[in-house]
Amino acid sequence: MTNPAKQLDDDAIVLLTEDHKKVKKLFADFAKLAKGDGTDKAKAEAVRAICLALTIHAQAEEKIFYPAVRAVIKDDDLMDEAHVEHAGVKSLIAQLHAMEPAHDHYDATVTVLGEMFDHHVKEVEDKMFPKAKKAKVDIDALGAALMQRKHELLAERGEAE
Numbered sequence: 001m002t003n004p005a006k007q008l009d010d011d012a013i014v015l016l017t018e019d020h021k022k023v024k025k026l027f028a029d030f031a032k033l034a035k036g037d038g039t040d041k042a043k044a045e046a047v048r049a050i051c052l053a054l055t056i057h058a059q060a061e062e063k064i065f066y067p068a069v070r071a072v073i074k075d076d077d078l079m080d081e082a083h084v085e086h087a088g089v090k091s092l093i094a095q096l097h098a099m100e101p102a103h104d105h106y107d108a109t110v111t112v113l114g115e116m117f118d119h120h121v122k123e124v125e126d127k128m129f130p131k132a133k134k135a136k137v138d139i140d141a142l143g144a145a146l147m148q149r150k151h152e153l154l155a156e157r158g159e160a161e
């Protein structure tokens with residue numbers, strides 16, 4: 001259960017770290033279905049959940065967190081790589097949207113997307129967050145902005161929280 005009152009107070013690093021954990025769990029759920037005998041319908045639903053969570057996360061992170069961090073950490077290479085990684089994630093999500101679970105490369109595409117996401121998590125949590133903290137990015141204000149952006153993105157898609 002999410003606790004909205006608690007989330008309102010969470011800073012950007014707490015929120016993004018929670019997002020990362022949530023998305024990793026969704027990939028683990030899919031892996032179980034793929035290894036076991038998950039039906040195509042169950043797999044498609046798991047992938048829908050992954051793509052939605054990942055898209056909202058990436059868009060909020062990219063529009064709210066990255067620009068604020070880029071402005072202060074003076075590491076354009078790290079930020080450029082983060083953008084290119086997001087572009088790779090978006091491209092695989094688009095490929096998955098066009099694929100049925102019966103497709104030969106369906107499971108492999110989800111697996112590779114999960115590996116790209118794992119890499120993203122390492123880069124952001126191990127490199128970007130420490131630099132953002134050191135540069136005294138206002139993670140409290142960014143946390144509130146991230147929450148608001150996520151609400152808007154979900155509402156635009158007609159999705160419940």
Ligand SMILES: [Fe+2]
Pocket residue numbers: 016020057061120121124
């Ligand atoms: Fe992220």
